[in-house]
Amino acid sequence: MRRIGWALILVLGFSGIASALSIGGSGDFVGGWLEQLNIEAKADLGVFRTELSVEFGVPGTRIEQLMIEATMEPADVYVTFELARISQKPVDEVVEVYKVNKTKGWGALAKELGIKPGSAEFKALKDGNTAKVKTKKAK
Numbered sequence: 001m002r003r004i005g006w007a008l009i010l011v012l013g014f015s016g017i018a019s020a021l022s023i024g025g026s027g028d029f030v031g032g033w034l035e036q037l038n039i040e041a042k043a044d045l046g047v048f049r050t051e052l053s054v055e056f057g058v059p060g061t062r063i064e065q066l067m068i069e070a071t072m073e074p075a076d077v078y079v080t081f082e083l084a085r086i087s088q089k090p091v092d093e094v095v096e097v098y099k100v101n102k103t104k105g106w107g108a109l110a111k112e113l114g115i116k117p118g119s120a121e122f123k124a125l126k127d128g129n130t131a132k133v134k135t136k137k138a139k
Contacts, residue, residue, distance in 0.1 A: 034075040041074035048074055056081040058091070070095055079106055086121050087113040 041048035049060040058081065066077045076098070083106075084094045097112050115122045 034073070034079075037075040037078065038073050045074070052078060052081065056085065062091075066095065070099065072098070076102075083110060083113055083115070086110075087115050089113055 045064075049063045052058065052063050053060045063077055066072045066080065067074060072080065072095075080094050080098060081091060083089075084091045087094070087110075094109075094113060097109055101109050101112055110122065111117065
């Protein structure tokens, strides 16, 4: 049952990505789905770490490290891994871009990482058409 809840949050999260990225950097994810994801993740960080670990193939300790050392909220960690996957950049590079530009919003960070507005990757992120979301929707 919890897996279904997390899957729903992640799928709904991409709806939030669509609206936030369409603002083109002036918007961020504060509010809406990021807040909800943070609430759910903080209620059971163990499940959250496991879900992200499985989804992105990273150790749970890496997820915890980002939350503690980079002072990232759980939802920020999720978006960081998703942007690293889409941009094909190392997570550490995405984290550095996040640290320097986090006040600009995730849309601006996506652009900084080379995910160009109008590109197939940017549209996939905006529309929730990433492989992970398609898998979740199919279930």
